[in-house]
Amino acid sequence: MTDPSRRRQQRGGDQAARTYLITGAASGIGRATARRLGARGHRVIGADLKDTDISADLGTAEGRALLAEAAADLGGGRLDAVIACAGVAAYDPVTVRVNAFGAIATLTGLRPLLAAGRDPRAAAVASVAVLHPADPAIVEAVLADDEAAAVAAARAAVERGEGQRVYASAKHALARWVRRAAVSDAWAGAGIPLNAIGPGIIRTPMSRPMLEDPEVRAIADAAVPMPLHGYGEPEQVAPLLDFLTSPENTHVTGQVVFIDGGADAVLRGDASW
Template sequence: MSRTIAVTGSASGIGAALVRILEARGDRVITVDRVEADLVVDLASAEGRAAAVAGITERCDGVLDGLVTCAGTSVPSPLMVEVNYAGTVELVEGLQPALAASEAGRVAVVGSISGTQPNDPELVDLLLAGRTAAATDRAAALVEQGAPTRIYPSTKAAIARWARTTCIAPGWADAGVPLNVIAPGVILTPMSAGLVDDPRMRAVMDAAVPMPLNGYAEPEAPAELLAWLVSEANSHVTGQVIYVDGGAEATLRPAEHY
């Protein structure tokens, strides 16, 4: 049975791979991106995020079977607050009525293995409090302080924490809507190409994200998992952060973590 699923960041990388998988199985996909999409919007602004929610709601006639947020940026700047965090949270929360209206609404969001790495606790707290403007200011301060690399893991750690509390909040589990996070390792996408092609940066990534199982992944690897998470087959998996990382998380964190 065909399902209607919205995908942000659909023009490239994991999002584009997911669109191909969903359409191949017969789903109707509402694509969202800055270019070449059904809804061309900029998720880096509150106006763009609101337009995405309104546009998706209109196109699905108020009944959305699945939502996957793949949109993100790896450029260490305050933009990460707007796109990586608010670009997911505001869409998921804004589309909750449409997801709950489906007989099998499903949500999956793209986090990162970097969510396990050192972050900025102040920035994480501001994000979780919904203080986007203050979080943007904090991210700008981190850039000025020479600590821009703390921004990305902060946004991804905050996404994981938000999802784990939201998934069991009213309107989600009790409405039959699972909400999960995938945490990819190094994925071979246009966003990572510059790093992968630089031998020095590749060595840094190998140390930070060791992937003993098959090395760096093609975008289809996380996309296949996302496709299952938003399928009707997923009846009981919710609130999980699932690592698609070739064993990086298991390598970096001791078994005693659990």
């Protein structure tokens, strides 16, 4: 995160400093992206459970409201870009609350601030898991904006021994929401590109327990085959989010851009793009 007093022109003066809000900014991809943008002269307002400018639990309605209020205050009523990175990976309904409803609330709640910004852009972090089997009940409840039903469906999935589908379902729903919203009057009609990215296995605090367990790691490798360079680092994902939320991105919208070492191509083959 950068102090407002450090706002300056980027090297070469090709692009004015912008104000970004990034959720999940305390660790992983969010932290790496915040550091990259800060180093390039932008102002970054970070949000997470702690250790950032805004402390908010996006798994709750109160936390989402707090985020919107604090963002408006710290941003002076405007933002130039929003990146929804916050996420959890647990066999628990909280995964749906944060990864789907929290991310969507971040984007919709801050859209008015983007509309007041300069060359506004937005992006969300989905996952290559959008390609994995999802629970239709969870996905449809999210898309219907029925959080109670989505939580109940997630709880039922866990009780059936299908807890692994909760994460995939939350990310799948988020990706579908982005695709729908991006071409609407509220986003494309307002000149705001909206995209998602689909990372493969990235070495972050969230993935560390999985990668440290040989048995679980073998399952993950089979589910997310990454023939190009293997696992990624958060710093390798940050440039993609940088571009998607920069003024340079004028026509990419409604996309789920995979950054997965080839996992999408392996899993879906050459018949899908």
